Amino acid sequence: MNISEYIINDIKPLQNDDKISDLQLLFNQLTYSHIPIKNKEGVYLGCMSETDAHCFSSNKPISDYSHAIEGFFVRQQTIWLDVLEAFAQNSTNIMPVLNENNIYLGYYELNDVISLFNETPFFAEAGNILIVEKSLNDYSFSELSQIVESNDGKLLGAFISKIENGLVQVTLKIGNTGLNDIMQTFRRYSYNVVSGHEEDSYLENLKDRSDYLNKYLNI
Numbered sequence: 001m002n003i004s005e006y007i008i009n010d011i012k013p014l015q016n017d018d019k020i021s022d023l024q025l026l027f028n029q030l031t032y033s034h035i036p037i038k039n040k041e042g043v044y045l046g047c048m049s050e051t052d053a054h055c056f057s058s059n060k061p062i063s064d065y066s067h068a069i070e071g072f073f074v075r076q077q078t079i080w081l082d083v084l085e086a087f088a089q090n091s092t093n094i095m096p097v098l099n100e101n102n103i104y105l106g107y108y109e110l111n112d113v114i115s116l117f118n119e120t121p122f123f124a125e126a127g128n129i130l131i132v133e134k135s136l137n138d139y140s141f142s143e144l145s146q147i148v149e150s151n152d153g154k155l156l157g158a159f160i161s162k163i164e165n166g167l168v169q170v171t172l173k174i175g176n177t178g179l180n181d182i183m184q185t186f187r188r189y190s191y192n193v194v195s196g197h198e199e200d201s202y203l204e205n206l207k208d209r210s211d212y213l214n215k216y217l218n219i
Contacts, residue, residue: 013104078097143189
């Protein structure tokens with residue numbers, strides 16, 4: 001997947017001797033959270049956010065507020081998953097791209113990178129989503145894979161979706177099979193199955209027993 005094909009260069013960085021009013025005007029015309037800034041030698045300095053730009057005096061140069069310039073960027077060869085992480089870490093929808101000589105090449109737009117994620121088998125292939133939970137110290141991806149594959153399932157993807165109070169939740173995309181046997185095996189390995197599914201015979205049996213007990217108690 002060649003993400004560099006998605007580099008856009010229709011927005012040129014402002015210079016740090018431009019006025020804040022120039023930056024504010026650009027933000028009023030665009031929907032980006034940040035705008036790239038360079039010095040008069042053409043060296044990329046970082047990005048300034050829309051929130052900061054509208055708090056500063058419009059008649060002053062950007063250089064007066066250099067402390068607010070955020071120096072995030074990715075390289076031309078950075079893989080798409082690391083690019084997506086950079087977006088998340090910097091709370092931005094625009095990501096400047098530099099080459100190995102630190103020359104500004106353009107930027108990635110967040111929606112373009114997310115669209116690449118949607119094209120991966122995790123989303124594009126048919127399958128079922130299963131969320132399981134276990135102690136942070138006791139789970140392993142090798143065990144997760146073994147449980148799925150020992151039940152003739154095909155693991156299309158997995159990621160840690162939550163860590164809290166010593167527990168980890170892992171979201172799995174599983175193809176090629178029903179989930180009932182897989183869910184029962186996870187329970188035998190002391191995993192808590194967080195997501196519910198109609199074919200879960202374990203939950204169905206619990207419901208039947210509960211209905212029977214309620215009926216007995218009401219006699």
